[in-house]
Amino acid sequence: MKRSMAFILSLVLLGCSTKNEKKELADKILADKQFTEVKERALAVVKTGFNAGDGYREVWIRDYNTFIELSAEVYPPKELKENLLVFFRMQGDDGNIIDGFTPAEAISKEETDFSYSDLEPRYAGHKNTVETDQETSLIQTVYKYVKVTGDTTILDVEIGDKTVAERMEWAMQFLIDKRFSTEHGLIWGATTADWGDVQPEHGWGVDIDANTHRAIDIYDNAMLVIALDNLVELLPQTRTKWLPIRNQLAKNAKKWLWDSEAKKFIPHIYLDGSPFPEDFNENEIYYFGGTAVAIEAGLLTKEEIKTSIDEMVSRVKQAGAPSIGLTLYPPYPAGYFENQIMNPEYNYQNGGDWTWFGARMIQQMVNYGFVADAYAQILPMTDRVIKNDGFYEWYTVDNKPKGSGTFRGSAGVLYTAIRTFEEWANSIKE
Known part of the structure; x- marks a missing residue:
């Protein structure tokens, strides 16, 4: 059932300041039928495979990082583990990690x-080099795998001349060796819209080349902080x-x-100048996804x-957008990205609304005690799963x-956000 705005506002005003108010909110959460239905739908979707979704043939590490815990509900650990080992078998000679893999026989001769990798002949790998989150996403995914399965043997698996544990450190070293600004003490990537994987300089926009404007942003660096937290917990000898x-x-x-x-x-620190017009004030833009990940990293x-x-x-209110899954606001003006998927404004990563990041913010709101606010903000996300009969990639500004x-x-x-609510609610009821 769709909630009224008055109901949502009442939750925000509630604020959970007393024991009775917390109990009242906990009761609402545990009785929420949409939560139950959304969880059931999520389990049904994840049972059908590991690729990002229909329309995607690859298993992407930045996606797998966000649903491996859900996959653990329906797949045996050995299948989850095998997917992770493929990424390590296809690790580059300099330690870099691919974005995703797909069966080699599915690749046509025209796709270059x-x-x-000789270590993994079954698959072909692809890497959007504008990103600087593949290595960190893999470390985080291994961490989640170990946490949900208890299987630490993955760390000792030998691949070529290195164990997985050694390859994890090698992936982190790649970022220090190849993507590190010594002036700022932070890692860099290509200019993208927040966590996105499209640079503005040319039509496709996923590969670093001579046109790229290197930049430092919060998303990449927060992902690295989280990955290093995970690494030293899994491998205490590396502390x-x-x-x-x-x-x-974190300090930098x-x-x-x-x-x-x-x-x-701020959106970016540019190392080679900005790709945008001189009179454009990029700092007016608010990056939602990078902020959510920074909160997860403990930076605020x-x-x-x-x-x-x-x-x-x-x-979100100013934009007229449906939820805090909004990627950024205000959007980059039309024409600032050559790839037309980023035009017009409020399209795709340029102001589209992505539950994929919005629900991560919800998780952090609960973790930091802003539960009533979080409950009010997740309702538009669960409502539209039911209304549209699916977990869509993104939504327009008019939902x-x-x-x-x-x-x-x-x-x-x-799914993880709902479980986070339920864990909080059950702790209140105890």
Whole structure:
């Protein structure tokens, strides 16, 4: 049943300031029939495979990172483990990690943007080099796999001349060796819209080339902080090396990327100049996804998190958007990206609404105690799953579904968000 705006506002005003109010909210959460239905639908979607969704043939690591916990509900550990091992078998000679893999026989002769490995002849690999989150996504996914299955033997599996544990460190070293700005003490990637994988300079926009404008952003660096937290927990013997690097990254991210006056993260620090017009004030743009991941990385205080929540809600209202899955606001003006998928405004990663990141923000809101706010903000996301009969990749500013209708990343993060609510509610009821 769709909730009224008055109901949603009542939850926000509730604030859960007393024991009785918390119990009342816990009762609402545990009795929420949409939560139950969305979880059942998510389980049904993930049972059908590991590719990102219909329309995608690859198993992408940035997607798998967000639904492996859901997959663990329906697949045996050995299948989850095998997918992870494929990424390590296809690891580059410099330690880099591919974006995704697909059966080699499915690749036509005309498709040349693929890599191959003698250690894994069954698959062809693909990497969008504008991103700097494949390595960190793989570390996070291994961590989640170990947590949900208890299987630490994956760390000792030998692939070529290295164990998985050694390959995990090698992947992190790739970022330090190949994607690190010594001036800022942070990693860089191509210019993209927040967490996106399309650069503005030319039509396809997924490969770093001579046209690329290298830039530092919060998303990539927050992902690395999380990955290093995961790494040192899985491999305590690496703490001496990686924990100081993690701590310095966190410090530098706040120093260089947090605008203390505007109380938001700036979009980019450019290393080679900006691809946008000189009179364009990019800092007016608010990055929702990168902010959510920064909160997950522990980079903001609770007061700053509350300010961020309020700012997101305000900008969603200004945009007329359906949820805090909004990628960014205001969007980049039409024509600023040559790839037409980023035009017009509010399209795809340029102001589209993605549950894939919005539900991650919901999880952090619950984790940091903003449960009533989180419940109010998740309702538009669960409502549209039922209404549109699917976990769509993204939504337009007027809440029309777009892209894959079985986008497993959306199913995964929404399922985890609901479980996070239920765990909180059950702790209140105890």
